[in-house]
Amino acid sequence: MTKLYNKNSEIEKRRRLRQNITKAEKIIWDKIRDRQLENCKFRRQYSVDKFVIDFYSSELKLAIEYNYFAAT
Template identity: 50%
Template sequence: MTEIFNKKSQTIKRRILRNNMTRPELLLWTKLKNKQMDGYRFRRQFSIGRYVADFYCPELKLVIEIDGPNHNTKENIEYDRERDLFMHSLDINIIRISNSQILDNIDEAIVIIKTKIPFPLTKGEG
């Protein structure tokens, strides 16, 4: 079976990315870590195929990408499009949030994320 998630060949790359997170990534991570998002566990710098997602929740099949100004170049727009198509082929949803959205109003960014998260089940449901 082909290895898709957290390939061993990308361990060093993921570690470097985790140790060099941007300020917007760090700010969002403080809101996602330790199951703060309705009890769901998010992983940071998680590889999916040949790509590394900024944040991924396996239970929700949800990727959160923080996009800086470099995502507006022609090459990166095409790269992001191919990446999104690949992730969608695995039934993974993607939320893209800009650096400025997080820096200007992190609470609004959290609301955007929460629109993709189902309400947690209460005891007796499910």
């Protein structure tokens, strides 16, 4: 079975994205981290296949993707 989630090959990409967080992502992260939203754990820069999702909660099965280019 192929592993689709948080592939080792995407580690550096996810790390780089976490280190270069945008202002909007920081605002969102400050509101959802540490189980502040519905007492659910969110992860930053969670990868699924070749895509990296900005925020993901497995408990809610909710992915949040902020598109900087669409917002500008």
